[in-house]
Amino acid sequence: MIRAARYSPWLALAALTLGTANGAEPVRLVVDASRVERPFRAIHGVNNGPIDVGGTVDLSGGYRELGIPSVRLHDTHWPTPDVVDMHVVFPDATADPSRPQAYDFAATDEYLKAVRATGARVVYRLGESIEHHPRKVHVHPPADPERWAAACLGVIRHVNDGWAGGTHLAIDDWEIWNEPDNRPNQWTGSDEDYFRLYATTARAIRREFPSLRVGGPAVGNVGTLQGGRFVPTPFVRRFLEECRRREAPLDFFSWHLYTPDPEAFGAMARAIRDMLDRLGFARTSISLTEWNYLPDGRWAEFQPSGQGLARERFFDRIGGAEGATFALASLLAMQDAPIDTAHYYAGDTNPFGLYTLHAVPKKTHRAYRAFRELIRHPSRLACSGGVPSHVAIAASSREDRDEIVVLVANLDARGTPAALRVDGLAWGDRAGAVVRMLDSSHDFDAPSAPVRLDKGSITLELPASSIAWMTIAPMGR
Known part of the structure; x- marks a missing residue:
């Protein structure tokens, strides 16, 4: 009263x-x-967990306050990732993936435990973080896709089944790579290289862990709407064709969108749903594994030429009142769209995140808090x-x-x-x-x-x- x-x-x-x-x-x-x-559906997931800035920041209390339902792991501890990425947990790509000594799980175990302790589910991205610098180090196609897939199985055994002194974290969703269409910052290979890697890994996971969900391709550009008609990119069309041809499982189709219009998420998701249904993927769910506000629809300020005050203003707008209002309106627009899970990029102290580098909540965090209140009133x-x-x-x-x-x-x-x-x-x-x-x-x-x-x-x-x-x-x- x-x-x-x-x-x-x-x-x-x-x-x-x-x-x-x-x-x-x-x-x-x-x-x-x-x-x-x-x-209301709790689709206010985020990218990345609560432990950040070299362990000097712990956002676990904030994640619990917001009731974060799901955490997708990509660009963890960016720009110097030291957890989750394959080059971290399986540092020698030529090693025998059947041997526990080939892995280094220590830091990743602690990171994953902190995520699960907040009550959030985990979407584990198998692959590498983005590399913006000219010299690419880890975003090359694995020289031996079969060995890489076997190493992924070792990661899953360790995380879920306790293998090699591991944990039992019940992580169900496994995403294969991130933005293989984003060349060369996320992938230096060809389309064919990725299709082979996806099929090899997805089939291996399904054979050994039939109850787990496997998906991808986490595309940065899924396509365009032209006069009300959806036109997928050639990469997306080929990916779906190759999944059918190679009999590769696709439990969830993942995609990304950064936009100034909150209504774009629903419009694009409905087009994706129609495409998947027409092509025989009616049982494949839709996962928006990265989304955020893109002021004026421009990336220029995030490029080297945009550094300085222009970039500072860019991120102020994303984390400020503009971005907060956009975030809430987007979560509302997604409610009745065929989006099964969504992950804001990002939840941590990343420049796109809900917190400043010093763990001060941004206005976007407060928008998430308001959305949480809708969930609390059922x-x-x-x-x-x-x-x-x-x-x-x-x-x-x-x-x-x-x-x-x-x-x-x-x-x-x-x-x-x-x-x-x-x-x-x-x-x-x-x-x-x-x-x-x-x-x-x-x-x-x-x-x-x-x-x-x-x-x-x-x-x-x-x-x-x-x-x-x-x-x-x-x-x-």
């Missing part, structure tokens, strides 16, 4: 106004508290209104219906008024709201005084790139 014995109406209206400040027509938003839909409520790619809304309630959480995200670079109406409330004129805002100046840290809803309605003034987090409950008299 919201206590409202004393509050100043004018202070409340500073955050929640009953009229618009700029005279613009408000965006109409409706929550129907009487209509419960299927629950009854998803029907919502309507909003503007695709501009204003998004979601709501959920406790099972006993004594509290409703409403999130509204404004992605526009200018302020936007929004008229919210909540139908089907059982509390009549006792319904009130407390609002927390995230924008360029706030981090959900200054809740408004409670405001009584006027016949279930209230108008918000949403600043540029902002999220309104509303808690609606009966007010005390």
Whole structure:
């Protein structure tokens, strides 16, 4: 119950106004508290685990707070990876993979245990981290694919079955390589080299571990939508053809997307689902194993020529109010899309991550925290209104219906008024709201005084790139 014995109406209206400040027509938003839909899906996975910066940073508490459901392992401890990558755990590519002495699991074991201790599942990427420097060291095709596949089996035995002094971490999902279409930073070989490596490894895993899930190709570019028609890249078309021809299992199809438009994830996923179904992969699930905000749709600032203030601004936008609003709107847009799992890049102190190098949560972390609140209120409520790619809304309630959480995200670079109406409330004129805002100046840290809803309605003034987090409950008299 919201206590409202004393509050100043004018202070409340500073955050929640009953009229618009700029005279613009408000965006109409409706929550129907009487209509419960299927629950929100916990698809807010991330790349990389909580132990970072040479062991001086432990984000485990934050991962638990956010309820991170799944952690995909790629670019771990980038740019100097010392765990997970094949060159770390199987350092001599010519060694006998049947011998425990050929492996170095110590650091990776500790890293994996820390991930599992947060309660998250693991997607283990078998392969190498990205190499941006001109001289490539580890992203070459293995000289002996069969030996490499056998080494992957040794990793799985160690991690899941306790082989070679190992663990029993029950890791089910194994992804073969990362972005083999990203040449030469992730793969210096040909398409054919990757297709052979995938088929060899996937078949080996299926033979020895038939209950595990194997997938790929973790493509950086899956294709384009042209006039409503999906055109996959030649690499993707060939990969699927080769999986059929070589009888290679494909339990999940993994892909990546960095974009300024949160609606792009659903549109692309629906196109991928249609493609997989048409080509005979109806049982293959869809895994978005990397996603994030790409300001203005440009990578230029991440190139050497973009270093300096331009790059600093690039990452400020990704981790700031723009990126936070985008992250929330994207997680909402994915809910009803055929995306089975999704992993934000990244959860750790990586420049794209949820934390600064010194483990300070960014605004994107707070957006994840707001999404977690929807998950904690298990009854998803029907919502309507909003503007695709501009204003998004979601709501959920406790099972006993004594509290409703409403999130509204404004992605526009200018302020936007929004008229919210909540139908089907059982509390009549006792319904009130407390609002927390995230924008360029706030981090959900200054809740408004409670405001009584006027016949279930209230108008918000949403600043540029902002999220309104509303808690609606009966007010005390």
